[in-house]
Amino acid sequence: xxxxxxxxIVLFSGDYDKAMAAYIIANGxxxxxxxxxxxxxxxxxxxxxxANQVDVKKGVxxxxxxxxxPRGAEKLGLSKMNVAGFGPKLIKHVMKKHQAxxxxxxxxxxxxxxxxxxxxxxxxDLLGLQEKELLDGIDYAxxxxxxxxxxxxxVNLFI
Amino acid sequence: xxxxxxxxxxxxxxxxxxxxxxxxxxxELFPGKILEIQATDRGFKADLEAWTxxxxxxxxxxxxxxxxxxxxxxxxxxxxxxx
Numbered sequence: 001x002x003x004x005x006x007x008x009i010v011l012f013s014g015d016y017d018k019a020m021a022a023y024i025i026a027n028g029x030x031x032x033x034x035x036x037x038x039x040x041x042x043x044x045x046x047x048x049x050x051a052n053q054v055d056v057k058k059g060v061x062x063x064x065x066x067x068x069x070p071r072g073a074e075k076l077g078l079s080k081m082n083v084a085g086f087g088p089k090l091i092k093h094v095m096k097k098h099q100a101x102x103x104x105x106x107x108x109x110x111x112x113x114x115x116x117x118x119x120x121x122x123x124x125d126l127l128g129l130q131e132k133e134l135l136d137g138i139d140y141a142x143x144x145x146x147x148x149x150x151x152x153x154x155v156n157l158f159i
Numbered sequence: 160x161x162x163x164x165x166x167x168x169x170x171x172x173x174x175x176x177x178x179x180x181x182x183x184x185x186x187e188l189f190p191g192k193i194l195e196i197q198a199t200d201r202g203f204k205a206d207l208e209a210w211t212x213x214x215x216x217x218x219x220x221x222x223x224x225x226x227x228x229x230x231x232x233x234x235x236x237x238x239x240x241x242x
Contacts, residue, residue: 027175031182032213100173109179 007034007155008146014043014070015079016088016103022159023106029155030113037149038110039141041120044159045127047073047103048119048134062128069127073103111137118146161219161231163195164188170199170227177203178210181232185216190236193219198228207232 007029011022022038029036040048051072058066070076078087092102101109111117117138124130124140131140139145150156167184169177177198188194196207204221211218211232219231 024175027179031175031178032210033182098173099171101176109176113179 005032005034005154006037006149006152007032008037008039008150008153008157010039010041010146010156010158011044011047012042013079013159014046014076016073016076017078017080017091018159019044019047019073019076020103020106022157023103023110025155025157026110026115027106027113030110030115034154035149036110036113036115037118037146038115039118039120039146039149041123042127043069045119045123045129045134046070046076047107048117048138049073049129050133050135051075054130054133056130056132058128058130065128066133073107076103107135116149120146161193161195163231164192166195166197168197169203170197172198173200174202174206178206181207181210185214185232185234188234190234193231193233196230196232198230199226204228204230 007026009022009026011019013019026036026038046069049072051074053071076088077085078091081087095102117135118141119134119138121140121142165184165188167180169180172180177196177200181194181196184194207230208218215235217233217235219233221231222229
């Protein structure tokens with residue numbers, strides 16, 4: 001059996017719509033029988049945050065960052081027409097009507113399809129995010145691990 | 160007339176779920192068997208054609224009935240399957 005094809009996606013953005021696009025491609029690629037990696041860095045890490053507050057020890061700055069950033073996929077804003085948080089409500093209403101999956105479920109489906117979700121540890125430190133605050137069953141790595149996947153990648157995207 | 164061995168209902172579902180579910184259903188099918196996929200997503204036909212070709216299966220065709228598309232795919236025998 002020949003080697004499976006690979007898709008890698010860097011999710012840098014913390015926008016709901018861009019994260020949706022990333023996860024739709026990730027799920028599609030998994031259905032295409034690719035080995036898929038989604039590498040989350042900077043604002044993209046917020047998509048992996050647990051929705052509930054997790055009790056962890058933090059400094060003042062880290063706490064502030066934690067409060068200012070969206071806690072989890074459903075709290076992300078839109079890249080356009082965010083209208084102070086009204087935009088996401090509107091788009092979720094429309095998505096429901098068209099039976100498009102919300103981001104949380106797209107991430108769950110990706111995990112079911114064995115898409116490898118990776119959190120960049122360097123930017124986790126910068127933003128003051130700890131492992132306990134992120135979803136279970138994800139990997140932690142840096143740029144070299146990403147490049148290991150990407151250099152064999154047939155589809156490599158930066159979103 | 161094509162007789163399906165299994166029917167998959169993805170009516171109402173939006174991208175990427177029809178193809179995700181098709182992949183799962185095909186895995187459970189024996190080689191040579193035919194899957195009927197009932198869908199309402201307009202873009203799914205192109206998706207399915209590309210996917211079946213990539214996976215080495217056979218796209219048999221589509222019938223439209225009252226805005227529901229019925230797509231027929233035959234699973235490749237083990238030898239034919241790509242990879």
